[in-house]
Amino acid sequence: MAKLPRITLLAALLSLPFAAAANPFETQLKNGLRVIVQEDHRAPTAVHMVWYRAGSIDEQDGYSGVAHVLEHMMFKGTKKVPGGEFNKIIAELGGRDNAFTSHDYTAYFQLVPAKVLPKMMELEADRMRNLRLTEKDFASELKVVMEERRMRTEDNPLSLVHEALNSVAFQAHPYRRPVIGWMDDLVQMTHHDAWAWYQNWYAPNNATVVVVGDVDHKDVFRLAEKLYGSYKAKSLPVRKPQNEPEQKGEKRLVVKAPAKLPYLAMAWKVPKLKDVEKDREPYALEVLATVLDGHEAARFAKNLVRGSKVAQSAGAGYDGTSRGEALFYFDGQPAEGKTVAELETALRGELKRVQDEGVSAEELTRVKTQTIATQVYKRDSMMAQAMEIGGLIAAGHSYKDIDRMLDKIRSVTAEEVQAVAKKYFKDDSLTVAVLDPQPIDDKAPKKTAAGRHH
Amino acid sequence: MSLRRIALALIGLMALAVSSAQAGPKIERWVAPSGAQVYFVEIHALPILDLAIEFVGGSAADPADKAGLAAMTRGLLDAGAGDLDEEQISARTVDLGSRFGGSGDADRIGLSLRTLSSAAEKEGSLDLLSLILTRPTFPEAVLAREKARTIAAIQDADTRPDAIAAKRFAAALYPGHPYGASATVESVGLICRDDLLAFHRDNFIASRAIISIVGDVSRAEAEAIAQRLTVGLPAGQAAAAVPPVVLPQQGVVKVAHPATQAHIHMGLPAVKRSDPDYYALIVGNYVLGGGGFVSRLMKEVREKRGYAYSVYSYFAPRKLEGPFEIGLQTKREQAAEALKVATDTLQGFMAGGPTPAELNAAKRNLIDGQALRIDSNAKLLGALQNIAFYGLPLTYLDDFPKLVENVTAADVKRAFASHVKPEHMVTVIVGTE
Numbered sequence: 089m090a091k092l093p094r095i096t097l098l099a100a101l102l103s104l105p106f107a108a109a110a111n112p113f114e115t116q117l118k119n120g121l122r123v124i125v126q127e128d129h130r131a132p133t134a135v136h137m138v139w140y141r142a143g144s145i146d147e148q149d150g151y152s153g154v155a156h157v158l159e160h161m162m163f164k165g166t167k168k169v170p171g172g173e174f175n176k177i178i179a180e181l182g183g184r185d186n187a188f189t190s191h192d193y194t195a196y197f198q199l200v201p202a203k204v205l206p207k208m209m210e211l212e213a214d215r216m217r218n219l220r221l222t223e224k225d226f227a228s229e230l231k232v233v234m235e236e237r238r239m240r241t242e243d244n245p246l247s248l249v250h251e252a253l254n255s256v257a258f259q260a261h262p263y264r265r266p267v268i269g270w271m272d273d274l275v276q277m278t279h280h281d282a283w284a285w286y287q288n289w290y291a292p293n294n295a296t297v298v299v300v301g302d303v304d305h306k307d308v309f310r311l312a313e314k315l316y317g318s319y320k321a322k323s324l325p326v327r328k329p330q331n332e333p334e335q336k337g338e339k340r341l342v343v344k345a346p347a348k349l350p351y352l353a354m355a356w357k358v359p360k361l362k363d364v365e366k367d368r369e370p371y372a373l374e375v376l377a378t379v380l381d382g383h384e385a386a387r388f389a390k391n392l393v394r395g396s397k398v399a400q401s402a403g404a405g406y407d408g409t410s411r412g413e414a415l416f417y418f419d420g421q422p423a424e425g426k427t428v429a430e431l432e433t434a435l436r437g438e439l440k441r442v443q444d445e446g447v448s449a450e451e452l453t454r455v456k457t458q459t460i461a462t463q464v465y466k467r468d469s470m471m472a473q474a475m476e477i478g479g480l481i482a483a484g485h486s487y488k489d490i491d492r493m494l495d496k497i498r499s500v501t502a503e504e505v506q507a508v509a510k511k512y513f514k515d516d517s518l519t520v521a522v523l524d525p526q527p528i529d530d531k532a533p534k535k536t537a538a539g540r541h542h
Numbered sequence: 543m544s545l546r547r548i549a550l551a552l553i554g555l556m557a558l559a560v561s562s563a564q565a566g567p568k569i570e571r572w573v574a575p576s577g578a579q580v581y582f583v584e585i586h587a588l589p590i591l592d593l594a595i596e597f598v599g600g601s602a603a604d605p606a607d608k609a610g611l612a613a614m615t616r617g618l619l620d621a622g623a624g625d626l627d628e629e630q631i632s633a634r635t636v637d638l639g640s641r642f643g644g645s646g647d648a649d650r651i652g653l654s655l656r657t658l659s660s661a662a663e664k665e666g667s668l669d670l671l672s673l674i675l676t677r678p679t680f681p682e683a684v685l686a687r688e689k690a691r692t693i694a695a696i697q698d699a700d701t702r703p704d705a706i707a708a709k710r711f712a713a714a715l716y717p718g719h720p721y722g723a724s725a726t727v728e729s730v731g732l733i734c735r736d737d738l739l740a741f742h743r744d745n746f747i748a749s750r751a752i753i754s755i756v757g758d759v760s761r762a763e764a765e766a767i768a769q770r771l772t773v774g775l776p777a778g779q780a781a782a783a784v785p786p787v788v789l790p791q792q793g794v795v796k797v798a799h800p801a802t803q804a805h806i807h808m809g810l811p812a813v814k815r816s817d818p819d820y821y822a823l824i825v826g827n828y829v830l831g832g833g834g835f836v837s838r839l840m841k842e843v844r845e846k847r848g849y850a851y852s853v854y855s856y857f858a859p860r861k862l863e864g865p866f867e868i869g870l871q872t873k874r875e876q877a878a879e880a881l882k883v884a885t886d887t888l889q890g891f892m893a894g895g896p897t898p899a900e901l902n903a904a905k906r907n908l909i910d911g912q913a914l915r916i917d918s919n920a921k922l923l924g925a926l927q928n929i930a931f932y933g934l935p936l937t938y939l940d941d942f943p944k945l946v947e948n949v950t951a952a953d954v955k956r957a958f959a960s961h962v963k964p965e966h967m968v969t970v971i972v973g974t975e
Contacts, residue, residue, distance in 0.1 A: 130585075130587045130588075130917070130918075131913060131916070131917035131918070132913050132917075133913050133914050133917040163835070172836075172841075172845070175834070175835035175836050176836050176903070179833055179834065179835070179836045179903060179906075179907045180902075180903050180906045180907060181906070181910060182906060182907055182909065182910025182911035182912070182913070182914065183907075183910075183911065183914070184834065184911070184914065185835075199914050200914070201910055201911075201913050201914070227848075228845070228846070228847070228848045229848065230848070231847075231848025231849070232844055232848045232850070232851055233851075234873075235803070235848070235849070235850050235851040235871065235872060235873060236851035238802045238803045238871075238873060239803060239851055239852065239871050242801075242802045242803075243703060243801040243802055243803055346701050346702075346799075346800055346801070347698060347701050347702075348694075348697040348698040348700070348701050349694060349697070349698040383632075383636045384632040384635060384636060385629070385632040385633045385635070385636040389632075390629060390632070393691075394628065394629070394684075394687070397687055397690075400691055400694050400695070421694075421698075423690065423691070423694070424690050424693070424694045453637075454636050454637065457636065457637060457638075457639045458636065458639065460639065461639030461640070461641075461658065464588070464589065464590065464658060465590065465641070465656060467588055467590075468588055468590060468918045468919050468920055469918055469920070470917070470918070525701070528701050528799055528800060
């Protein structure tokens with residue numbers, strides 16, 4: 089039973105029409121702009137994305153959040169397309185658009201009928217170079233970003249815990265700063281800061297255009313040359329590595345916020361993927377995360393939520409494809425009547441089982457099955473494909489690595505999983521954060537960073 | 543200026559011509575021997591089969607003191623079925639690489655399946671789906687555990703301003719009506735195994751089943767699948783009618799909370815999905831607060847004043863009058879001003895209706911954006927479920943552009959006046975001064 093699906097699943101993946109070596113298609117302009125097109129002719133629509141390799145990892149202390157603020161300012165207009173027109177044009181063509189900023193990148197996207205892709209490319213090319221950023225627009229939009237921070241972080245206990253966890257786990261590495269920025273840095277930010285960010289990082293040699301959809305890649309390449317070809321490459325600011333010094337002992341912290349359920353998050357420093365061909369450990373860590381929490385039969389759900397009932401919820405996560413340093417997370421909420429300490433003991437117990445006994449052949453087969461099924465299902469979503477391509481490039485890999493990385497994950501052995509579990513999950517490289525739930529009957533507003541400054 | 547408007551109108555006409563020339567996917571419909579209604583779109587581009595089976599009768603069928611029963615019943619279908627326990631079911635699902643999902647609202651309840659269309663995976667997944675639909679065992683021990691988890695989740699949600707606001711808003715819109723009920727610690731505490739067995743027996747009935755199938759199977763195979771999934775279900779009676787919605791009296795509910803932002807919802811029960819005004823309302827709402835960055839609410843509340851990150855309005859029609867809502871979150875100190883701007887924006891829109899430019903922009907987006915709403919198998923399944931559940935014509939995807947195009951500014955104004963009545967508007971503010 090276990091073996092049969094694996095073979096047919098592989099066949100399913102290989103039978104996909106997109107497996108053809110040429111698709112996606114890639115070109116690079118002389119100014120360094122990369123253009124990647126995945127043709128998908130199932131429907132008359134397209135996803136258009138522009139990825140800038142500039143995220144919060146590139147920010148300096150005192151300027152946290154500026155990458156994200158600039159993302160907001162990118163909708164404020166150019167000489168040719170004045171404020172508000174950008175969204176209006178796209179909407180009237182039947183499209184939807186938005187953008188997002190992460191630790192590693194800032195990305196802009198439009199989902200549109202394929203026939204209007206040229207207009208989308210024109211709009212993005214225009215705002216790569218011709219943004220108008222006024223003090224007045226900036227002041228107004230900064231308030232919006234502060235509201236966003238209040239919504240996403242200040243009033244969200246789990247976000248507060250993760251913000252604190254990252255800022256404690258990393259002493260030197262820039263992942264210690266939240267993508268949305270510290271509230272006080274937002275309060276102090278000026279339009280000059282945002283403008284400097286734009287001048288520094290928004291350049292063809294720091295960007296990738298990704299298109300997935302009902303298009304001819306040759307048309308997209310031609311248009312990219314026409315629209316971006318005259319832009320000059322910029323010399324980008326020096327990126328210091330800011331490597332994290334070795335952690336010398338376990339760190340623990342507590343966050344108090346209104347909630348009923350306590351919450352626990354644990355993070356170990358682990359290696360990220362650097363060399364797709366030579367590395368082994370990042371793939372083994374990926375498999376470990378899947379064995380613990382990759383699907384409904386994984387160990388955390390089976391043993392901790394359903395089995396011993398110590399957990400209301402329990403999770404494990406690892407993302408090895410990032411520009412900066414990697415963490416391996418455990419998290420969860422204790423079940424009613426259980427404590428955070430009992431949950432932590434149980435999570436550590438699952439880790440110890442892998443360290444002592446390894447993982448089974450059946451579990452490895454499931455990892456492979458899930459990996460393949462996920463990959464086939466991803467073909468149904470053009471956005472998911474565009475995200476995968478853009479994300480890998482932002483992390484410094486190639487879209488061509490996708491299949492290779494899947495092969496590598498399928499080749500991970502039980503011994504390799506056990507070895508990384510033993511090697512990296514030491515208390516000395518661990519940070520533990522706990523949410524201490526507070527009652528909400530206190531009617532007085534909390535004193536927050538925001539409150540102090542207004 | 544006038545030149546530009548003519549040009550825009552021309553572009554609009556051309557776009558319309560193109561979209562009406564592109565016929566939507568071919569939808570087939572039949573009734574299975576079991577009595578189940580089946581909607582099907584055959585697509586072989588990917589080796590995937592997507593399927594949803596829904597039953598008329600959702601949370602509105604919960605007994606008054608046991609809110610949460612429908613959701614608990616659906617959630618525990620895979621907690622044990624036939625001879626399989628929950629671990630065997632989850633292991634089998636994972637080994638097949640298939641994905642089961644649950645769905646449901648006040649009017650319906652159901653399951654969805656995504657599987658590879660290769661024979662072993664497809665057959666295994668359908669066997670499993672059929673088993674959990676027809677022979678769930680609802681083990682006592684699993685029920686006890688899931689009740690405890692649900693109660694803990696409710697208690698935690700009751701501390702979060704967004705969750706509190708949503709719950710209080712539903713209750714204020716639909717006082718004493720099943721559409722306004724939310725599961726509580728007490729209501730979940732009362733649910734016992736017999737309730738689950740009864741709910742399953744009374745609601746998971748072949749004649750009430752609506753099956754939507756999209757993907758890599760033939761019509762003949764889809765027919766066999768639909769029959770196979772429902773042949774083991776009992777015949778039964780039609781769902782009991784949900785009591786009529788009574789409009790609430792205008793009022794304001796204020797809930798204290800220490801959050802930095804106030805969460806504001808305002809609205810009322812507004813429209814049935816079957817109401818012909820639906821199209822005028824969605825066109826109008828696009829202008830008011832549905833059109834993302836280009837809506838009036840977004841311009842007034844966010845762009846001009848920086849009062850909120852998220853501000854929106856929507857109609858969520860149901861079998862009976864589903865809600866109209868305006869929502870936003872803003873720094874608590876400016877909640878009153880933000881609420882006033884939102885209220886003024888609504889009043890201004892209702893008094894004047896959309897401008898010609900706004901009306902045209904809304905139509906262009908809704909019509910030309912139609913392709914984006916059906917450009918994957920997953921999205922198409924959603925569209926098909928909508929057509930199936932509300933009994934829309936099989937030509938609906940082709941009709942939609944015409945229905946939208948025919949809406950006039952006067953239609954919008956009249957529809958808003960008749961469905962968004964200020965004397966019945968309820969406002970909920972969580973996190974007030």
